[in-house]
Amino acid sequence: MSLIEVKVPDIGDFENVPVIEILVKPGDSVKADDPLLSLESDKATMEVPSPADGKVARVVVKVGDKVSEGSLLLTLEPGEQSVPAPSVLDQQEPEPEKSPTSPAGKTTAADVRPLAKGPLPPPIDFGGVLASPSVRRLARELDIDLAKLTGSGDKGRITKDDVKTALSGSRGAGTRQAGPVTGTGIPDIPAVDFAKFGPVETKPLPRIKRLSGPHLHRSWLNVPHVTHSDEADITELEAFRKDLDAKGKAKGYRVTMLAFLMKASVAALKAQPELNASLAPARDALIYKRYFHIGIAVDTPDGLVVPVVRDVDKKGIIELCQELGAISKKARDGKLTATEMQGGTFTISSLGGIGGTAFTPIVNAPEVAILGVVRSQMKPVWDGKAFQPRLMLPLSVSYDHRVIDGALAARFCRQLAGVLEDVRVLVL
Numbered sequence: 001m002s003l004i005e006v007k008v009p010d011i012g013d014f015e016n017v018p019v020i021e022i023l024v025k026p027g028d029s030v031k032a033d034d035p036l037l038s039l040e041s042d043k044a045t046m047e048v049p050s051p052a053d054g055k056v057a058r059v060v061v062k063v064g065d066k067v068s069e070g071s072l073l074l075t076l077e078p079g080e081q082s083v084p085a086p087s088v089l090d091q092q093e094p095e096p097e098k099s100p101t102s103p104a105g106k107t108t109a110a111d112v113r114p115l116a117k118g119p120l121p122p123p124i125d126f127g128g129v130l131a132s133p134s135v136r137r138l139a140r141e142l143d144i145d146l147a148k149l150t151g152s153g154d155k156g157r158i159t160k161d162d163v164k165t166a167l168s169g170s171r172g173a174g175t176r177q178a179g180p181v182t183g184t185g186i187p188d189i190p191a192v193d194f195a196k197f198g199p200v201e202t203k204p205l206p207r208i209k210r211l212s213g214p215h216l217h218r219s220w221l222n223v224p225h226v227t228h229s230d231e232a233d234i235t236e237l238e239a240f241r242k243d244l245d246a247k248g249k250a251k252g253y254r255v256t257m258l259a260f261l262m263k264a265s266v267a268a269l270k271a272q273p274e275l276n277a278s279l280a281p282a283r284d285a286l287i288y289k290r291y292f293h294i295g296i297a298v299d300t301p302d303g304l305v306v307p308v309v310r311d312v313d314k315k316g317i318i319e320l321c322q323e324l325g326a327i328s329k330k331a332r333d334g335k336l337t338a339t340e341m342q343g344g345t346f347t348i349s350s351l352g353g354i355g356g357t358a359f360t361p362i363v364n365a366p367e368v369a370i371l372g373v374v375r376s377q378m379k380p381v382w383d384g385k386a387f388q389p390r391l392m393l394p395l396s397v398s399y400d401h402r403v404i405d406g407a408l409a410a411r412f413c414r415q416l417a418g419v420l421e422d423v424r425v426l427v428l
Helices: 132-140 162-168 206-220 235-247 257-271 317-332 407-423 423-427
Strands: 003-008 019-023 036-040 045-049 054-059 072-080 225-231 276-280 286-288 293-297 296-299 304-307 345-351 371-372 376-383 387-400
Touching: 019 132, 036 072, 132 162, 206 304, 225 407, 235 317, 257 293, 257 317, 257 345, 257 407, 257 423, 276 371, 293 317, 293 371, 296 317, 304 345, 371 407, 387 407, 407 423
Parallel strands: 293 345, 345 371
Antiparallel strands: 003 072, 019 036, 036 045, 054 072, 225 387, 276 286, 296 304, 371 387, 376 387
16 A cells, blocks of 8 residues: 655755654554644744554654755554544644734734634643644643743744643743743834732733734834825615625525625726835835735634635635625634735725724735725715715725825825725626
């Protein structure tokens, strides 16, 4: 019987990714989807699952080896071995490194770690502690708080030995400390002992906010942000949407305003292609993208992430609604892959389900513009003879002023509003 070769799967645009943990040894029996080893790049951590039931014949790599997509990791003898199903505690969790994000802490593309299949982990998730899934599982089983340990591994990573040492009571009293980012030329905010003034409680930042912070800071410091606001009359569009939604419910999907915003954005981007571009690395040229991949902010239990819907210009409203439903569920279940969050050309952040009147979304560099929308409101609008009740949708477009000037941004918003006010132009 021929051996099964287990190779590095698609891990996005990363190469020479180090092996940080090997979870099996020759002779171990595994089932399909059991974790075999863990990989980590600067921006992603993942466990490589077993492709089939079998027994580990040979492990080709060792901890510290660097591998790329297609590299051989180990070989399996196929078989029908009976082993326990993997615990939900084996799920992968992201580590705190740089991550491109959009406004309000959204995380995009390659910089969110793909989560393994299964339900969300138990309440104890140790925040943004640097530790592999198996180390986290061991800590939960032994009731050890990883947030209080000092890691002895590379970059302060907590190892199994650190957990076992903590259990024996022989570890040092040191705790993990996240030092301030330095070298920016900007003075740090002075530290304050708030406990001097009253009771306090310290909780680790959720891991997605740990990921999003550095990118938000970098984008805000490097991109000269300007926000242009406008309104679109969506009275007729909302009636049309409700009609489509009523029909869609019977077929198992919902029709949301977001799908119309995506299609309208593409129409406006085609009319004003500078907003679908990026500055060249030397900042002496503009790279125009002839594809339209739209990033969509999705609210999850751990924060906002931004999956990318590809080729929006080639898809209809119903197809987009069905895809949005599926990808939003994957985001909430923590099952998005790195590939599903890469390649965006323009981002939409919608707070319409919550409220607000306007906001300044942070440009998701290297994109040069981002659309923010909030809840629509019924307003009296003068039609030349009398005030009429009209449903108005606020639009906020933030842009990189190095690429886009105010007049161009205003034309883009008017183009966008015009499409929303008469969606028939989408079929012309």
